[in-house]
Amino acid sequence: xxxxxxxxxxxxxxxxxxxxxxxxxxxxxxxxxxxxxxxxxxxxxxxxxxxxxxxxxxxxxxxxxxxxxxxxxxxxxxxxxxxxxxxxxxxxxxxxxxxxxxxxxxxxxxxxxxxxxxxxxxxxxxxxxxxxxxxxxxxxxxxxxxxxxxxxxxxxxxxxxxxxxxxxxxxxxxxxxxxxxxxxxxxxxxxxxxxxxxxxxxxxxxxxxxxxxxxxxxxxxxxxxxxxxxxxxxxxxxxxxxxxxxxxxxxxxxxxxxxxxxxxxxxxxxxxxxxxxxxxxxxxxxxxxxxxxxxxxxxxxxxxxxxxxxxxxxxxxxxxxxxxxxxxxxxxxxxxxxxxxxxxxxxxxxxxxxxxxxxxxxxxxxxxxxxxxxxxxxxxxxxxxxxxxxxxxxxxxxxxxxxxxxxxxxxxxxxxxxxxxxxxxxxxxxxxxxxxxxxxxxxxxxxxxxxxxxxxxx
Ligand code: P70
Numbered sequence: 001x002x003x004x005x006x007x008x009x010x011x012x013x014x015x016x017x018x019x020x021x022x023x024x025x026x027x028x029x030x031x032x033x034x035x036x037x038x039x040x041x042x043x044x045x046x047x048x049x050x051x052x053x054x055x056x057x058x059x060x061x062x063x064x065x066x067x068x069x070x071x072x073x074x075x076x077x078x079x080x081x082x083x084x085x086x087x088x089x090x091x092x093x094x095x096x097x098x099x100x101x102x103x104x105x106x107x108x109x110x111x112x113x114x115x116x117x118x119x120x121x122x123x124x125x126x127x128x129x130x131x132x133x134x135x136x137x138x139x140x141x142x143x144x145x146x147x148x149x150x151x152x153x154x155x156x157x158x159x160x161x162x163x164x165x166x167x168x169x170x171x172x173x174x175x176x177x178x179x180x181x182x183x184x185x186x187x188x189x190x191x192x193x194x195x196x197x198x199x200x201x202x203x204x205x206x207x208x209x210x211x212x213x214x215x216x217x218x219x220x221x222x223x224x225x226x227x228x229x230x231x232x233x234x235x236x237x238x239x240x241x242x243x244x245x246x247x248x249x250x251x252x253x254x255x256x257x258x259x260x261x262x263x264x265x266x267x268x269x270x271x272x273x274x275x276x277x278x279x280x281x282x283x284x285x286x287x288x289x290x291x292x293x294x295x296x297x298x299x300x301x302x303x304x305x306x307x308x309x310x311x312x313x314x315x316x317x318x319x320x321x322x323x324x325x326x327x328x329x330x331x332x333x334x335x336x337x338x339x340x341x342x343x344x345x346x347x348x349x350x351x352x353x354x355x356x357x358x359x360x361x362x363x364x365x366x367x368x369x370x371x372x373x374x375x376x377x378x379x380x381x382x383x384x385x386x387x388x389x390x391x392x393x394x395x396x397x398x399x400x401x402x403x404x405x406x407x408x409x410x411x412x413x414x415x416x417x418x419x420x421x422x423x424x425x426x427x428x429x430x431x432x433x434x435x436x437x438x439x440x441x442x443x444x445x446x447x448x449x450x451x452x453x454x455x456x457x458x
Contacts, residue, residue, distance in 0.1 A: 044376030067298030097294030099254025156184030189342020260306030361437025
């Protein structure tokens with residue numbers, strides 16, 4: 001890809017600082033080796049997540065001053081609905097405070113006890129919400145997603161044969177809905193092709209099953225379609241987005257990613273008015289009155305603006321180009337990562353990076369800890385530590401992939417920061433046999449990775 005400079009310049013800066021190695025060592029002990037427990041001010045470069053951590057534009061900050069804070073019927077709400085209807089082509093749009101708020105409202109309306117939700121690869125909070133509503137979350141992604149060295153363009157695609165098999169095995173009536181996550185976060189920010197979305201829709205229609213999108217990174221997915229899929233090179237991003245959403249009966253969205261805001265979520269329903277009314281009814285006791293959905297009027301304004309800005313192809317080229325830049329620096333040094341580089345993060349294959357650590361010693365968590373110790377950089381583990389235990393047997397599950405995710409916030413860091421991150425990881429790579437594994441000493445029953453306590457194995 002040719003180098004694309006960012007189509008913006010920096011107007012405001014926020015200082016960050018690197019505390020010394022001894023202090024970092026101390027902070028790790030105080031955090032029980034869980035980087036979620038670190039104070040952000042003790043982190044130099046924060047690649048924990050791209051969720052709500054990006055920079056807003058001057059136009060977004062300006063729009064925030066225009067927020068209508070009315071409890072019901074706010075002008076800002078109508079502005080957001082108008083923008084969303086145009087971009088996504090879905091008739092019914094509801095705001096929510098973030099992605100899991102949207103899931104919490106929509107999923108109980110779709111899932112009956114014991115039903116299955118088939119997805120390409122469910123994100124962890126999504127899986128948790130499906131399970132909390134009595135459903136089973138089943139992954140059905142193409143096999144090559146698990147081969148980190150396979151450079152295929154659409155490793156987020158669903159496996160169509162397996163999908164049909166699953167539908168026949170459980171019976172269509174037992175499938176609550178199909179959920180395609182774009183881009184597929186858990187597989188490394190890998191895109192889903194338009195052809196695949198279309199084909200999944202055809203299967204869904206044939207069996208009378210509904211198709212939803214988990215659309216947190218919809219614009220990045222559209223950009224990959226434009227770059228990689230035959231027939232889309234000359235289409236603009238808006239048209240591609242419109243087509244992607246035209247196959248879906250509805251969507252949930254964490255707007256903290258491609259909404260380019262610090263907080264927010266959405267629920268979209270294409271045309272089912274009955275379902276849309278139920279969504280609105282469910283919003284009231286959970287997220288709030290349907291015209292604010294857990295957000296302030298100013299948040300609705302910022303989101304309405306962010307959803308337009310994210311469709312700018314020059315922005316997307318710079319954004320995805322920066323993630324690829326970091327990935328390529330690591331690849332050039334021989335560091336194993338999920339290839340091709342995804343949209344929002346570089347996923348380092350920690351299982352291959354640290355071959356001396358078995359999965360029960362959480363190699364990706366060990367590498368996450370080491371990177372903070374080495375450089376004050378905070379990544380996040382996406383592997384067996386995050387996966388957790390079998391809900392029935394309580395046994396530790398083994399993740400097919402052990403990733404350290406270096407998640408790049410949008411419009412926030414420079415390529416110089418990326419070089420620093422790469423150099424730090426390369427330093428560790430050169431003495432990787434010294435990295436020690438970890439064990440869990442305390443954990444909560446669900447979504448344990450956020451709050452569990454760990455210790456180093458001597
Ligand atoms: C991330 C965050 C959230 C998310 C998502 C998809 C595809 C729904 C949601 C929930 C969560 C996270 C992970 C590790 C560290 C910090 C935060 N993804 N669907 O970074 O949305 O967070 O708004 O409730 O990726 O991947 P929300």
